[in-house]
Amino acid sequence: MKFVHDVKADLTADIVYMMCPMHLLKLDEMIKRLEKGQVLEILTDYDGALEDIPQWCEKTGNEFIGMDEDEDYYKFYVRKTVQ
Amino acid sequence: MRKCYFDHVATNPLHPEVLNAMMPYFNEDFGNPLSVYDLGMRARDAIEKARTEVASLINAKPSTIVFTASGAEANNFALRGIAIAKQSQGKHVIVSKVEHHSILNSARFLEKSGFTVTYLPVDKHGIVDPDVIKNSITKETILISVAHASSEIGSIEPIKEIAVIAKERNIIFHTDAVATTGNIPVDVKELGVDLLSMAAHQFYGPKGAGALYVREGLRIVPLIYGGIQEGGRRAGTENVPAIVGMGKAAELAKNEMGDRMQHCRKLRDRIVESVLKIPNVYLTGHPANNLNKRLPHHASFVVEFIEGEAMLLMLAMKGIYAASGSACSSRALKSSPVLLSLGIPSALAQGSIVFSLGMDNTEEDVDYFINEFPQIINRLREMSPFAKGWGEAGEGEKCYTG
Numbered sequence: 001m002k003f004v005h006d007v008k009a010d011l012t013a014d015i016v017y018m019m020c021p022m023h024l025l026k027l028d029e030m031i032k033r034l035e036k037g038q039v040l041e042i043l044t045d046y047d048g049a050l051e052d053i054p055q056w057c058e059k060t061g062n063e064f065i066g067m068d069e070d071e072d073y074y075k076f077y078v079r080k081t082v083q
Numbered sequence: 084m085r086k087c088y089f090d091h092v093a094t095n096p097l098h099p100e101v102l103n104a105m106m107p108y109f110n111e112d113f114g115n116p117l118s119v120y121d122l123g124m125r126a127r128d129a130i131e132k133a134r135t136e137v138a139s140l141i142n143a144k145p146s147t148i149v150f151t152a153s154g155a156e157a158n159n160f161a162l163r164g165i166a167i168a169k170q171s172q173g174k175h176v177i178v179s180k181v182e183h184h185s186i187l188n189s190a191r192f193l194e195k196s197g198f199t200v201t202y203l204p205v206d207k208h209g210i211v212d213p214d215v216i217k218n219s220i221t222k223e224t225i226l227i228s229v230a231h232a233s234s235e236i237g238s239i240e241p242i243k244e245i246a247v248i249a250k251e252r253n254i255i256f257h258t259d260a261v262a263t264t265g266n267i268p269v270d271v272k273e274l275g276v277d278l279l280s281m282a283a284h285q286f287y288g289p290k291g292a293g294a295l296y297v298r299e300g301l302r303i304v305p306l307i308y309g310g311i312q313e314g315g316r317r318a319g320t321e322n323v324p325a326i327v328g329m330g331k332a333a334e335l336a337k338n339e340m341g342d343r344m345q346h347c348r349k350l351r352d353r354i355v356e357s358v359l360k361i362p363n364v365y366l367t368g369h370p371a372n373n374l375n376k377r378l379p380h381h382a383s384f385v386v387e388f389i390e391g392e393a394m395l396l397m398l399a400m401k402g403i404y405a406a407s408g409s410a411c412s413s414r415a416l417k418s419s420p421v422l423l424s425l426g427i428p429s430a431l432a433q434g435s436i437v438f439s440l441g442m443d444n445t446e447e448d449v450d451y452f453i454n455e456f457p458q459i460i461n462r463l464r465e466m467s468p469f470a471k472g473w474g475e476a477g478e479g480e481k482c483y484t485g
Binding site: 015071 | 302308311
């Protein structure tokens with residue numbers, strides 16, 4: 001897993017405490033709102049996201065920038081690279 | 084015999100238009116809202132329409148409404164969900180002493196789970212003093228919950244003032260608005276609350292449908308885990324007909340609220356005026372005939388020397404349906420903790436009786452009631468040893484001065 005700090009995001013999806021698989025549904029929904037090259041930040045406490053989000057990026061061809069940790073949740077960063 | 088249903092805080096009859104709106108979702112449109120085909124899509128659209136209508140009733144965005152199965156579930160969800168989400172910042176919660184059992188028992192659960200809870204005292208009208216809240220707040224306080232109005236005594240709490248205090252200190256503020264939503268204007272922006280509970284059957288919607296308003300951007304831990312219904316916040320296949328009914332009831336309540344309030348208030352005022360003419364009967368809750376202080380459809384009293392349940396039974400024999408306080412205390416024959424917290428002596432609190440009006444009540448209902456109720460009190464007092472001076476106070480002598 002690639003750890004990153006102070007990534008500037010263009011849009012944040014706060015889905016902390018929301019149930020699985022909201023993280024994947026939100027990814028699909030929110031990425032549509034971004035322009036190519038912009039960065040989406042996903043805040044979640046769901047451990048499964050550690051695998052799911054990089055896999056989703058691989059599958060869709062978007063760039064997985066990396067992750068960061070806050071006190072009780074994870075922050076994932078995805079750059080939109082496919083229109 | 085005439086039937087006078089004066090127990091609208093217990094529940095309301097279903098509005099005929101609400102039932103009509105619900106019927107297709109019991110029959111042809113039975114689909115699961117998560118299914119991808121057209122049946123599912125129709126159910127999903129119906130839920131989203133209901134969400135918009137409920138949101139509009141309280142001046143909120145549709146995305147802030149989470150449907151639940153009851154007002155009690157909404158209250159449990161709010162208290163537990165916020166306490167657990169915020170516990171790293173502190174473990175102190177404040178609630179008032181005149182809350183519904185779904186708040187008080189949730190608070191007790193939190194106490195057992197390692198939280199500290201302060202139970203706020205109220206004045207003789209059941210109103211929480213915002214200054215007392217200020218003094219109860221500690222560095223550990225994460226959540227305050229005070230009901231918008233008590234269905235037992237009808238008093239309306241100073242929610243706006245409490246919201247300002249909470250906001251200044253970065254504390255989450257929840258209000259249980261089950262007794263008010265759909266009955267008097269409720270505007271989450273004006274009130275300034277973070278969370279607000281409501282129940283459909285309190286405004287002519289079906290039982291089994293409630294909702295929690297969760298302010299945008301606020302994190303809350305789910306109460307029920309499972310699928311991704313309600314945006315991943317409340318699992319379980321949606322009760323589509325009930326949710327549709329709640330939406331329709333919200334739409335009707337919004338359109339008809341002014342007329343309903345005026346109608347109920349007129350009848351209520353007649354009841355209060357006539358009942359207070361009976362000796363040794365006292366109004367409970369706020370005495371002001373004012374929308375900021377008391378629910379317009381609510382009249383509650385304590386009747387000296389006799390017992391609430393006896394009055395209820397004799398009233399029911401005459402076709403008049405009322406309540407003796409909260410349903411829970413009434414069934415347990417326990418003095419209402421709400422009445423005791425107003426400083427009403429325990430013996431007098433036994434004589435509690437609550438009348439709550441609705442749009443189905445008429446002037447003739449009230450005429451009939453005004454004729455019957457004093458006779459019932461007289462008959463019961465004739466049987467009561469306390470009325471003959473065996474109790475704390477003799478006949479005609481006041482043991483409570485309200």
